[in-house]
Amino acid sequence: DVKVTQSSRYLVKRTGEKVFLECVQDMDHENMFWYRQDPGLGLRLIYFSYDVKMKEKGDIPEGYSVSREKKERFSLILESASTNQTSMYLCASSPFRAPLRAGLNTGELFFGEGSRLTVL
Amino acid sequence: SQQGEEDPQALSIQEGENATMNCSYKTSINNLQWYRQNSGRGLVHLILIRSNEREKHSGRLRVTLDTSKKSSSLLITASRAADTASYFCATPALIQGAQKLVFGQGTRLTINP
Numbered sequence: 173d174v175k176v177t178q179s180s181r182y183l184v185k186r187t188g189e190k191v192f193l194e195c196v197q198d199m200d201h202e203n204m205f206w207y208r209q210d211p212g213l214g215l216r217l218i219y220f221s222y223d224v225k226m227k228e229k230g231d232i233p234e235g236y237s238v239s240r241e242k243k244e245r246f247s248l249i250l251e252s253a254s255t256n257q258t259s260m261y262l263c264a265s266s267p268f269r270a271p272l273r274a275g276l277n278t279g280e281l282f283f284g285e286g287s288r289l290t291v292l
Numbered sequence: 293s294q295q296g297e298e299d300p301q302a303l304s305i306q307e308g309e310n311a312t313m314n315c316s317y318k319t320s321i322n323n324l325q326w327y328r329q330n331s332g333r334g335l336v337h338l339i340l341i342r343s344n345e346r347e348k349h350s351g352r353l354r355v356t357l358d359t360s361k362k363s364s365s366l367l368i369t370a371s372r373a374a375d376t377a378s379y380f381c382a383t384p385a386l387i388q389g390a391q392k393l394v395f396g397q398g399t400r401l402t403i404n405p
Contacts, residue, residue: 176334205392214397215335215380230392262334280325281382281393283334 175199178263178284185291191250193287195263202267204246205281206230206238209260218261221246253291261287296324296381296396304402311368313399315381316361324357324364325382325393335380338366371403 179194197204205220207230217230219238227238235257239247246265250257264281296317305311315324323342327335341348341357341364348355354367368375378398385394 207395212397215395217392217394220392260332264335279323280337280340281327281335283327283336285334286332288332 176263176265176282176284178261178287180287181285183287183289185253185289187252187254187291189253189291191253191289191291193248193250193261193263193289195246195248195265195284196244197246197265197282198244199265199267199282200243201265201282202243203265204240205264205266206236206246206248207262207264208232209262209286215262218248253289255291257289258291259289261289263287296383296394298379298381298396298399300399301397302400302402304404305371307371307373307403307405309371311371311375311401311403313366313379313401315364315366315396317364317381317383318362319385320359321383323384324355326353326355326364326366327380327382327395329378329380329398331377338379368401371401373403373405375401376403377401 176197185191203222206218207215209215216232218236219230221227221240224243237249263284266281296315299314325340326338329335339350339355341355352369357364378400380395380398382393382395
C-alpha cells in the first residue's frame with residue numbers, strides 16, 4: 173500500500189515562529205501536493221511539485237514556501253507563522269508523470285493523515 | 293477557485309438506508325473522483341469515473357456521471373455506522389497552465405444506529 177507520512181499530527185506554535193511540515197511518500201511518486209483545509213472553505217492547494225527541486229504555486233501560496241530536495245520528501249515551510257495559518261494541512265502524492273499539463277488525466281491522490289497546526 | 297460543489301452540505305440517515313450525495317462542476321472534465329474523510333484524518337480515494345463512463349460501481353458505492361448536466365452522484369447503499377464521514381468530489385481544473393485536482397467543500401454524512 174502507498175504510504176504518505178506527515179511528520180506531526182498536532183503542532184502548536186507561536187506567532188512569528190518558523191514552522192516546518194514534513195511529508196514523505198514511499199511509492200516513488202513524481203507529484204506531491206500541499207493543501208490546507210478550513211471549515212467552510214474546503215481544501216485549497218498551496219503548492220505542488222512534479223519533480224525534484226521543482227515547485228509550482230497553487231491557489232494560496234502567500235506566506236508559505238516549499239522544498240523538494242529528494243523525490244520522496246516534500247516540505248512545507250511557514251517562514252513566520254501567523255494566527256490565520258491555523259489550519260489542517262494535508263499532504264498528497266500521485267504517480268502520474270509530470271508535468272500535469274492540459275490534456276493529461278489527473279489521477280488518484282494519496283493523502284497523509286494531516287497535520288493540525290495551531291498558531292497562538 | 294471552486295470547481296466541484298457538493299449537495300447537500302450535511303446528511304443524516306438511519307443505518308441501513310441509502311445515502312445519495314451530488315456534485316456539480318463548471319468546466320469540461322476528463323474524470324471525476326470521490327474521496328472520503330473520517331473526522332480529523334486524511335482523505336481516502338473511493339472511486340474515479342472517466343468522462344466516457346456513465347456509471348461505475350465499487351462494492352456498496354455507485355457513482356454516476358452526467359457530463360451534459362456537469363453533475364455526478366455518489367450512492368452508498370445499505371449504509372453502516374462506519375460510513376459516517378465527509379465525502380468530497382474532486383475534478384481536474386486548469387490553473388496557471390497546469391492541471392490539478394480541485395475539491396468541493398464536501399457532504400458531511402452521519403449514519404445513526
